[in-house]
Amino acid sequence: MTPYDTELTMRTVAITGTRQTGHRGLDDYTGLFTAYLQPFADSHFYIGGAKxxxxxxxxxxxGSxxxxxxxxVPGTVDQQPAEARQAIARTRNRIKDVVELGAGELHTPAFHARNRWMVDRSSMTIGFPNATEPGSGTWQTLNYTAQQGKPRLIVPV
Incomplete structure (x- = not known):
């Protein structure tokens, strides 16, 4: 089997989630990721480059x-918030690819386009929505996943 064949057979997972994470501690997120991402650790993950x-x-x-x-990212990495740029820089040696979609303006349509891009290339989506944000981009992404007939795992935070 060639590396290309391996990539074709590898499960692909889009991750989407709230930007508002201060209401939980880091240990809580570590526990959630261990429980809900670890079972898919042999996958190819598409992650938006946001905070x-x-x-x-x-x-x-x-790291795990x-x-x-x-x-x-919807535009460029340089347009991302400092927290996101730092996370990308810190893990750059583990990132297979960074895709910059080149949006000129970072408004809702650019973020939705990024989310659709990830879902279109994934076999499933794992979402971590904030229950107090029912109209969020996270829910838009999860709903788009369902419209595509793809599975989604929803882990409220």
Missing amino acids: GIDSLSLIWLA TGAHITVV
Whole structure:
């Protein structure tokens, strides 16, 4: 089997989640990621390059698994918040690829396009929504996943 064949047979997982993570401690997120991401540790993960769940899951996956990791940003990495840029820099040696979609303006349509890009290339989505944000991009991504007929695992935070 060639590396190309391995990539074709590898499960691909999009991760989506709230940017608002201050209401829980780091140990709580470590426990959630261990419970809900570890079973998929042999997968290729697509992670948005934002703060919050994106950055936390990136750091956890890079440090706790051998998973393939692709970070996807709507514009460029330089446009991302400091927390996200730092997480990407800290884990760069573990990131397989960084995809910059080149959006000129970082508004809702650019984030939705990034989320659709990840879901379109994934076989499933794992979402970590904040229960108090029912109209969030996380829920938009989870709903788009369902519309595509793909499985989704929802882990409220």
